[in-house]
Amino acid sequence: MRRGEAAVAGVILEHSELNRILAHVAGQARLWVATGEGEEAAFLPYRPGIPLRRGPGPTRRTAKEIFFPRTEALFTFHEADGKPRLEPAKVDDGPLVVFGLRPCDARALCLLDPVFEDPLWPDRLYGGRRARAILVGMACSQPSRACFCTSVGGDPAGEEGLDVILVALDDAYLARATTDRGAEWLEGLGFSPAPPEAEAAAARVAETARRALAAVPADGLKERLDGRFEHPVWDRLHERCLGCAACTYLCPTCHCFDIVDEGGPGEGVRLRNWDSCMFALFTLHASGHNPRMTGKERMRQRIMHKFNYYPERQGRPACVGCGRCVEICPVNLDLRQVIAELEGVEA
Amino acid sequence: MSVNALLRETAARLLAEGTVRLVVGWEKGTLPLRTTPLLARTAEQADRLVADATCDQNLAVYLTRFKDEKVALVARPCEARTLVEYCREHRASPDRVLAIGVPCTGMLSRRALERRLSGRLPAAGRLEGDLVICSGEDWEERLPLTDLLEPVCYGCRLPGADRYWRVLGESRPPAGDRYAELDRFRQMAGEERYAAFCRAVERCIRCYACRQACPMCYCPECFSDRSAPTWVGSSDDLSDTMVFHLTRTLHLAGRCVDCGACVRACPVGVDLRHLHLRLGREAEERFAYRPGLDAADRPLVATFRPDDPEEFIR
Amino acid sequence: MSEAWEPKIVAFLCHWCSYAGADLAGISRMQYPPNVRVIRVPCSGAVNPFYLIKALQRGADGVLVSGCHPGDCHYLAGNLVARRKFAMLKALLEHVGLEEGRVQFSWVSAAEGQKFADVIREVTETVRALGPAGRFRKARRALCR
Ligand code: SF4
Ligand code: SF4
Ligand code: SF4
Ligand code: SF4
Ligand code: FES
Numbered sequence: 036m037r038r039g040e041a042a043v044a045g046v047i048l049e050h051s052e053l054n055r056i057l058a059h060v061a062g063q064a065r066l067w068v069a070t071g072e073g074e075e076a077a078f079l080p081y082r083p084g085i086p087l088r089r090g091p092g093p094t095r096r097t098a099k100e101i102f103f104p105r106t107e108a109l110f111t112f113h114e115a116d117g118k119p120r121l122e123p124a125k126v127d128d129g130p131l132v133v134f135g136l137r138p139c140d141a142r143a144l145c146l147l148d149p150v151f152e153d154p155l156w157p158d159r160l161y162g163g164r165r166a167r168a169i170l171v172g173m174a175c176s177q178p179s180r181a182c183f184c185t186s187v188g189g190d191p192a193g194e195e196g197l198d199v200i201l202v203a204l205d206d207a208y209l210a211r212a213t214t215d216r217g218a219e220w221l222e223g224l225g226f227s228p229a230p231p232e233a234e235a236a237a238a239r240v241a242e243t244a245r246r247a248l249a250a251v252p253a254d255g256l257k258e259r260l261d262g263r264f265e266h267p268v269w270d271r272l273h274e275r276c277l278g279c280a281a282c283t284y285l286c287p288t289c290h291c292f293d294i295v296d297e298g299g300p301g302e303g304v305r306l307r308n309w310d311s312c313m314f315a316l317f318t319l320h321a322s323g324h325n326p327r328m329t330g331k332e333r334m335r336q337r338i339m340h341k342f343n344y345y346p347e348r349q350g351r352p353a354c355v356g357c358g359r360c361v362e363i364c365p366v367n368l369d370l371r372q373v374i375a376e377l378e379g380v381e382a
Numbered sequence: 383m384s385v386n387a388l389l390r391e392t393a394a395r396l397l398a399e400g401t402v403r404l405v406v407g408w409e410k411g412t413l414p415l416r417t418t419p420l421l422a423r424t425a426e427q428a429d430r431l432v433a434d435a436t437c438d439q440n441l442a443v444y445l446t447r448f449k450d451e452k453v454a455l456v457a458r459p460c461e462a463r464t465l466v467e468y469c470r471e472h473r474a475s476p477d478r479v480l481a482i483g484v485p486c487t488g489m490l491s492r493r494a495l496e497r498r499l500s501g502r503l504p505a506a507g508r509l510e511g512d513l514v515i516c517s518g519e520d521w522e523e524r525l526p527l528t529d530l531l532e533p534v535c536y537g538c539r540l541p542g543a544d545r546y547w548r549v550l551g552e553s554r555p556p557a558g559d560r561y562a563e564l565d566r567f568r569q570m571a572g573e574e575r576y577a578a579f580c581r582a583v584e585r586c587i588r589c590y591a592c593r594q595a596c597p598m599c600y601c602p603e604c605f606s607d608r609s610a611p612t613w614v615g616s617s618d619d620l621s622d623t624m625v626f627h628l629t630r631t632l633h634l635a636g637r638c639v640d641c642g643a644c645v646r647a648c649p650v651g652v653d654l655r656h657l658h659l660r661l662g663r664e665a666e667e668r669f670a671y672r673p674g675l676d677a678a679d680r681p682l683v684a685t686f687r688p689d690d691p692e693e694f695i696r
Numbered sequence: 697m698s699e700a701w702e703p704k705i706v707a708f709l710c711h712w713c714s715y716a717g718a719d720l721a722g723i724s725r726m727q728y729p730p731n732v733r734v735i736r737v738p739c740s741g742a743v744n745p746f747y748l749i750k751a752l753q754r755g756a757d758g759v760l761v762s763g764c765h766p767g768d769c770h771y772l773a774g775n776l777v778a779r780r781k782f783a784m785l786k787a788l789l790e791h792v793g794l795e796e797g798r799v800q801f802s803w804v805s806a807a808e809g810q811k812f813a814d815v816i817r818e819v820t821e822t823v824r825a826l827g828p829a830g831r832f833r834k835a836r837r838a839l840c841r
Contacts, residue, residue, distance in 0.1 A: 072501045074493075074651040090501050095650060096587075105587060106617035108837060180413065180505050247519075275419045277443070279591035281649040297615055297837065304837050308616050314590070316607045365595045365647035366439050367411040367418035568791070576793025576831050605746065613746070621753050621834040628788060632745050635784040660791040661784055668783060683784065686776035688766070694786055695779065696802035696815055 045211040045234060046226035048201065053208075056224055057081055060132050067101050069094050069135030069173070078133065092179025093137040093357045097287040099147060101133060102164045105284075105309045109160070109294070113302035126163035132220075134171045139184045139355040141170050141196030143287030146345075146353055150290055169220050172197035176240045178247050181358030183371060186251040189355050192241035202237040209237045251371045252378045253342070253352065259380050260343040264335070268380050272373060273334035275366045280311035282360035282370075283337065288353045291317065312336045338373060385484055386432050388550045389456065392482055394425035396454050402480060406444050407431040407456035414507035414516060415490060419444065431456065433484035434509055435527055438492070440464060440643040442597040445474050453479050458486035459553050460534075460641035462541040463674025464597045467637055470677045473600065476547070483543070485551030488527070488535035490514060492646070495530050499523065531556060533563060533655065534642035541675055560640070564659040583623050586652050588616065593630060595647035598637045605629060631657040636665045636682025639674035703823040706751040707732040707760040707816075708743045712770040713805045714762035720809030728813040729820040732760070739763065741774025745785040748799055752789075752832045758798050758823035762815065765803040775803070793831055797822040 048056070060066050066081040069088040076088050077096035088094060110123040144165070151161035175182070175191035184190060194200055198217030201208040209229050212218035283289040293310035296303050310317055313334070318327045327333050345353035354370075361369050383391075393405040409420035409430040417437045421444065422428040433456055441455060442464035455461060465481055468474035495514065496503070504516035504523075514525045536558025543549055559565075567575065590606070593599045606614045606626050614629070615622035631638075631654070638658040645653045665671045668691060671682050679685070709715040715736050721728060737743055740763025748759045761782065763775040782801050790796055800822070802815045 073496055074649065091503060104618075106619070180503050274421050277591065277594035277647075279594040279647070280589040281591040281647070284587050284589045285649055293616065295612070295616060297617065306617050306837075308618075309587075310616075311589070314607075316609065319609075321610070362413070363649035365591050365643075365649075367413060367416050369412040369418075372412055572790070572793045572795060574793075575791065579792040615834075617837075619834060619837065621832055624792075624832055625749055625753055628749055628792070629746050631788060632781075632785060635781075635788075657788065657791065661788060664784060664787045669780065683777065683780050686773060686780055688776070690776065690779055691783075692766075692779055694783065694801060696800065696818070 045209045045229040045237070046221065047229045047233060048208040048210045048226055050207060053087065054083075057134065058083060059224070060134075064130035064132045064169070067098075067131075067133045069098075071095075078135075081134075088135060091177040092175065092182050093140055093287075093359060094135075095285065095359070095363070097143065097285065097357075097359070098133055098136045098140040098170075099143060099287050099290070101131075102144065102161055102168075103147065103151070103290060103292075107160060107307045109305045109307055111302070111304045112298075124160060126159050128163035128166050131164060131168040132171060133168060136170055136172045136197070137175055137357070138172055138191060138193035138195070138197065138200070139182075139189050139357040140287050141172050142184075142189055142193060143196075143355045143357070144170070145196040146288045146349070146351075146355070147290055149349055169198045169216060170196060171199045171217075172201065174200055174202045174237075174241060175244050176203050178244055179358055179362065181361035181371075182356060183249055183251040183253075183358060184356035185245060185248050186253045187352050187354050187356040190241070191244035191248065192237075202240055204233060204236050204240070207233075209233045249371070251356070251374050253354075253356075253374050256342045256374065256377060257346040257352070259377060260339060263380055264339070266380055268377065269331050269335045272338075272376065273330040275368050276313070276330050276334055277366055278313055278315065278330055278333065279365065280309075280313050281363050281365060283311040283313055284309055285359045285363055286354075287357055287359070288341070288355060293317075312340065338377070342374075342377075385551050386434075389431050389433055389482065389484060390429050392548065392550065393422060393428035393431055393454060393456075396480065397422065397428055398425050401452070402454040403451045404448055405431070405454045405456070406441050406448075408433060408437040408439070408441070411436075414504045415492070415495070415509075415514070433458070435486075435488060435490045435531075436509065438489050438532070438643075438646050439595065440597045440641045442468065443595065443600075443643070445479060445597075446600040449473075454547075455479050455481050457481040457483055457546060459538055459540045459555065460486075460639065460643075462545045463539065463639035464641065466541055466545060466674050466677045467598060467639060470679070470681055471637075480547035481545065483546035483549035483551075483553075486538075486553040486555060488531035488538075488556050489642075490527060491530055491532040493651070494532075495525075498525060498530060528556065532642055532646070534640050534645075536560065536562070539640075539672070539675060561659060561663055564656050564663060567656045579624070580620065582652055582654060583627060584620060585650050586623050586627070586648075587650060588618075588623060588626065589649060591647040591649060592644035592652070592654075595643045596634070597641070597643065598634055598639065599630070601633075605633070627654055627657065631661060634658060635661045636669075636671055636673055638662060701828055703731050703757040703820055703828075704755065705732045705758040705760060705819060705823055706735060706756040707762065708735050708737050708740070708747065710740045710763040710770075710775075711736050711738050713764035713768065714802070714812065716806035717762075717804040717808050717812040720806065721812045722809075724809050726809055726813040728816040731820045731823075732816055739769060739771050739774035739778075741769070741771060741778040743778060745781050748785060749789070749832070752794070752798065752829060753834050755829075755833065757826070757829040758800065758819060760800045760802065760815070760819050762802045762804050762812075765805055768805060789832075795826050795829075795831075797826055798829060 061081045067078045072090045076094035151158040194213040198214045291310045341353045405422040408417040411418040507516035537560035538555035769775040
């Protein structure tokens, strides 16, 4: 939903105002805010006095958890009068505001949307939360050392997926609505219009951030990977990989899940839990056969899904260059380096 | 000759002569002050080897993956203790794995550094003697390495020199009380200990990086991956996550070599080292058994002594 | 429910000794509290510490493992190896806050009907004094978060 013609210009939001505003917002909607620093940085439900995140780059844990939580009950079942009864999970489509996402996290949600909101099999739980969510982003003034959003189509001041974007200036934020919904929301809060200098300052902030970003050769990667399923490049790429799910669980675009039933006699619940293509268990058949036998096949799947299969369907890679996987891989198996190595694969 | 030069030369020779097919070591990583495992198969690749305080994965984890090849393992005391356990458990033997001992004076702790820098992430960094020098766009810090070591390094236990095929330099880890962390935790009352355990486990996202980074977690199928039937639920249920961590700790009773790889691997900062320390101390005090030091004993919980204490049994 | 709370205790009993000891207590008409749910196992050495953790997770207020006296194990040393595992298990669980007394161990032979009854009484009373177990317990999952 892009901003209409009559959209508002930017407004100025004083640092000191922020807490008052968030408290106000929390009174009207479920509010999640980016909080904590370093490995503790995550999105948590707002409570008065919660420290807002300042640090560079994105939070360690992603905003996808708000819409696609690690565990979600789909329905419960029990027996009543000798008959099985299902009780589906209530769709939670109340007002929801997420504050402080980086542009890459908002874009990542746009990449998840076609997966969960496929017209044939829409996911009502995901869709419900997305339906009325207002995403208030914070442009990156200081990318993290592992960020590479501009190499995969993003931007440190990118607006895709956001309803409102804030840019941190020296002593205030410049807030700009990027959708009608965002404009309405922002108007309701009542701020003074931003002077023209503020817009210029914001542009400078974005430009500085852009220059700080390293380039990764991801252009044309989809084509290079076409028909390269059996290429020898896969033989060595995975060797250092431990086969954990640190990279995929903290990736804002990874969305593999597993469905399990839990319960006891006469009742239970069907759950959807995160799962990871990097686990051997992910593809293990009941027969004991595993079509992705070794780390090689699993690593290939992760890379191919992000940079070939997903682009095949959606026209762009399933990576927003947030750099989380780069920063957290326990063995420093760096996705940027993997992409660079794949550059050598003949197209 | 510097340790790195010695190491490269030794590794290159082993590969060139065909004594081993693979050298498992570290090379410079892609992030400042980080290294990454290097699986070198040619003398040329071996020329990238490094061994310094930024090496923080336990390399022995790769030995169980290349179990048919003759391998040289670059080994600090952490890896050497793991090898002792591998020999005890028949995962490796000294004639298949040549341990090249590199000197260690303690690992740089990424977490300690991050704390010290109050969250600033260095864009560049290097070690210079005993100094950690790191910098960002408009700042530089020169910090003594000795203030930034991994907790596991204090009071590190050194396996004897006979554990190595060759030793390139002497390890001098910092002195300290290995159980200090454990004692701090134990000062709390039971209720507080439980609350602290809950708080730690609540953060866990079950990514299993701890398990995968642990050289002693080498089971082909972990109990937590058992799905027919399910042993441990895979949801975000707190008790299931507790069961995972408690059972993993138990499976490492008398086997954990206190390398800290699990703690360093965790992407969200779950630190349960004190659980392993608790059992490590129990093994030592109750059974006079020290994992990683003496391969002559049978595995702790695969054997017994007739006079093992049993004051807790009715 | 207004019924008074009664401790729920899971007892893993070795088939060759404690289980027979329980039998003897029964046929000798000895009184002991009905709070134990007995699970017969081939040997105390066959009790995976995981079972105890699971029992606590799934609602036991206390767990008992009982096997043959040292030297009497049908498999020679199952109980002696188990002794080490249980020492570790108890140390770990109490380290992270399990109340002392919730996991218990005993040696009871087939001839010790009286000892069996005593052990069950003592274990039950200890657990009763501790109250319902809350820690490590799995909560029933509700639908909406
Ligand atoms: S985080 Fe690293 S080690 Fe873990 S699965 Fe990803 S690439 Fe492999
Ligand atoms: S693959 Fe890595 S860099 Fe790309 S979106 Fe996922 S975590 Fe971020
Ligand atoms: S449990 Fe942790 S400290 Fe112990 S051996 Fe495994 S990785 Fe090392
Ligand atoms: S590495 Fe950390 S988050 Fe992952 S399973 Fe282990 S403790 Fe949990
Ligand atoms: S047979 Fe009874 S404890 Fe082993």
